Amino acid sequence: MPRGGKKGHKGRGKQFSNPEEIDRQMKAQRELEENAGAEKGSASESEEDSSSEDSDSESKKRSGVEGLIEIENPNRVSQKSKKVSELDMSAPRELSRREREEIEKQKSKERYMKLHLEGKTEQARADLARLAIIKKQREEAARKRDELRKEKEAEEAKGKH
DSSP: OOGGGOOOOTTOOOOOOOHHHHHHHHHHHHHHHHTSSSOOOHHHHHHHHHOHHHHHHHHHHTOGGGGTOOOOOTTOOOOOOOOGGGOOSSSOOOOOHHHHHHHHHHHHHHHHHHHHHHTOSHHHHHHHHHHHHHHHHHHHHHHHHHHHHHHHHHHHHHHHO
16 A cells, blocks of 8 residues: 555546536537527436536636725736628738848848949958959060960070070
């Protein structure tokens, strides 16, 4: 026997409610909704004994002071279902924060690329300056090669004479 003298719940049989019982509970629930202010009959009292869940939910709704005072919570937003005819499809849909940020990011990237191609950004100026330096170096290297080639041709011409 386990400590504390309590038996475990393992190995117990499971209890299933039969379909007739479920149908009876559903009918009683519909009747209660239809007769919201009416008193319960003798048939529903015998039903309460069999279904403890329905009586528990009703007692939670109207237990103690809650049944006497109706409180309006301004922060509570109740979900109201809209009909398809009430929906306005022509109205623009509001974008979420992430969608707005993504669109803003793409637009700023496009603006930057446009300015970059025009040569107005700091990075574009640095790239153009680097390109100008490289062009000068290549021109000087080409001039030196031409001079060396001309000197070789002049030496070869002197050597042949």
